[in-house]
Amino acid sequence: MVDRLRRTGLEPTEIEVKAAVQALPKTIGETLSAFANGEGGTLLLGLDEEGFRPAANFDAERIRDALATWCNEKMWPPIRSTIEVVDYEGAQVVRLDVDAxxxxxxxxxxxxxxxxxxxxxxxGDGDRRLTRYEVTQLLSNRDQPTHDQQVVPDATVDDLDPRLVDQVLRHAAERSARAFSGVDRVTALKRLGALKDLDGTPRPTLAGLLALGFYPQQFFPQLFASVVVLPTTEMGELGPEGERFLENVTVDGPIPVILQEVTAALRRNMSRAAIVRGLGREDRYDYPTEVIRELVTNALMHRDYSPESRGTQVQIELYPDRLVVKNEGGLFGGVTVDQLGAARIASKSRNATLAKLLGDVPLPDRTNETIAENRGSGLVAAVLALRRAGMSPPDFDAGPGRLTVTVPRTALLAPQTIEWIAGLGLGHLTDAQHLTLAIMRSSGRVSVGMLRAWGVQDRDAREAVRDLVTRGVAIRIGGKRYASYRLIDDVGDLPLPELHSAPTSPDTKVHQGIEADLDIIIQAIQAGHSTSRGLAAHLGMPYQTVLRRLRELEVRKLVEPTRPKHSSKQSYRLIGGDPA
Known part of the structure; x- marks a missing residue:
């Protein structure tokens, strides 16, 4: 850690260094608060801030005791992490790893x-006081907000779109006949939370207007979505023709309309290729439509609708190398960034009424599906769709009062790769085979384990590679246990070579096994499995084996940890992006 500080000459966000020779710095409480309210961090006391060398006359025992007093008596909630005194370069340093x-x-x-x-x-390397809004948002995690249930006094029942109302009431009656069959429209809409009585008159709620209104922006002008398509990778940079934006649109109306028009605007500005799948063809874009729909739905449904944030819109930015979705409010309840998209989690929505109502609102282009399942599965579906397309999962950047989701454009199945596969003239390919060909093209080889890392079942993976070998597209290399596959030198033209298994020594087999494991783990990290226990569970590898392989990948500088060494929430990322 200190070597890294000396190389860069800077303190990264997750490390704070203080000499603390005479006493703890006056800002110690601010640093402890900042680490705990973020993603955690490491405090090192006893090092000079210039050069990061051991500070002379540092009293490690006295500083450790003073720090313990701060953590246990002067912070709320108390910080219970272990404080270490570490021998370093002939001196002592006090180390504290603060978990989030x-x-x-x-x-x-x-x-x-x-x-x-x-x-x-x-x-950066400093601490900023949270704004009043940010603190209020963090405190709201302890209760159930009701802003979406608030009555809009100036709105009337006539401000709801009868067509949308009919669709919702029909779906609600099918879902729960006891509650919605045979009752009048007003009563049914009250039960759904779309209407409430105000002075004896039924009025739309905020949730009702957002889900079913003709034009919610009549009452809340800034509750819309903006779509900006950029010509370069940085906001504000001009394109080659001097253009600031390739497209800049404001999308308003109720949530079903916003969802449909945002998707259409993004598709207009994405590359597209036709992929042969079974007996048919389908268009594939830079980002799967399902991913766009889920990310925008989550932003609209889970954003903060308190009066303090009604002046901000959901922002969607399409860069040449990434798609970004931003919304106000941050994460809600006990959900952490590590859990987003990783697995089904207990469904808890900031806007419970709106989420339930959207569970009855049909998708504009799919009347048999609703906008929100409201079962905590939307982001899971988005991540699975990305893996099927050979894309890395989204990056979630959450802070007090905000959430930014970034999806990198780089994909194994980018339109150019899809066109290359189509040019092979194979036809009748499965999704697993498309992914197999893409991995062989980018990484030089593929194995059943590498396909498993992307969520392909072992049986489907074996069928995929076996069929490609039979067609003369790929050859198998290595023995049965550590078999991998690569494209033949001139795909489609050369006959399939006759395979021979060379004899191997025990040491060679061990080496092959380790290399195969490393390949698999690299692909799994690229597919979004970033923690050691998550990797072990997904790949079916022993946990200790995964730890050893991760250490080897760190030594080879192929992966790096994302948190301090002793963090209980340690995860790993690839160095330099695509391992290919």
């Missing part, structure tokens, strides 16, 4: 300054 607080315990604040004055967040 549980979401429902945030904000962590300096006790005598209170929640609104004593809560901080890490920005």
């Amino acid at each position: 607080s549980d979401p429902v315990d945030k904000p962590c604040f300096v006790l005598d300054r209170g929640e609104y004055n004593g809560s901080f967040i890490r920005v």
Whole structure:
């Protein structure tokens, strides 16, 4: 860690260094709060801030005890991490690894300054006081907000679209005949939370207008979605023709309309290729339509609708190398960034009424499907769709009062690769075979384990590679246990070579096994399985084996940890992006 500090000459966001020779720095509480309210971090006391050498006359025992007092008595909630005294270069350094607080315990604040004055967040190598809005958003995790249930006094039943209302009531009656069959429209809409009585008159709620209204922006002008298509990878840079935007549109109306028009605007600006699948063909874009729909739905459904945030819109930005979706509110409840898209989680929505209502609103182009299942599975479906397309999962950047989701454009099955596969003239290919060909093209080889990393079942993977070998497109290399496959030198033209298994020694077999494991883990990290236990569970490898392979990949500088060494939430990422 210190070597890294000396090489760069800078303190990264997750590390704070102080000499602390005479006493703890006055800002120690701010640093502890900032680490706990963010993603955690490491505090090193006893190192000079210039050069990062051991500080002279540093009293490690006295500073350790003073730090323990701060952690246990002056912070709320208390910070319970172990404080270490570490021997280093002939001196001693005090080390504290601060884990991120549980979401429902945030904000962590300096006790005598209170929640609104004593809560901080890490920005660069410094600490910034959280705004009043950010603190309020963190505190809202402890209760169920009801902003979406608020009555809109100036709106009337006539502001709801009868067509949407009919569709919703029909679906609700099919879902729960006891509650919705045989009752009048007003009563049914009240039961759905779309209407409430105000002074004896039924009025739309915010949720009702957002899901079923003709034009919710009549009452809330900024509750829309903006779509910006950029010519370069940086906001504000001009394109080759001097253009600032390739497209810049405001999309308003109710959520079903916003969802449809945002998807159409993005598809207009994405590359497209036709993929042969079974007996048919389908268009594939830079980003699967299902992914766009799920990400935008989540942003509209789970954003903050409190009065303080009604002046901001959901922002969608399409760059040449990434798709970005931003919304106000941050994460809600006990959900952490590590859980997003990883597995089904207990469904808890900031806007419970709106989420339930959207569960009855049909998709504009698929009347047999609704906008929101409301079962915590939307982001899971998006991640699975990305894996099927050979794409890495989204990056979730969550902070107090905000959430940014970034999907990189790089894909194994990019339109150019799809066109290459189509040019092979094979026809009748499965999704597993498309992914197999793409991995062989990008990585030089593929194995059943590497396909498993992308969510392909072992049986489907074996059928995929076996058929490609039979067609003369690929050859098998290595023995049965560690078999991998590569494209033949001139795909489609050369006959299939006769395969011979060369004799191998025990040491060679061990080496082959390790290399095969490393290939699999690299693909699994690329597919979004970033923690050691998550990798072990997904790949069916022993946990200790995964740890050893991760250490080897670190030595080879192919992966790096994303958190301090002793973090209980350690995860890993590839160095330099695509391992191919």
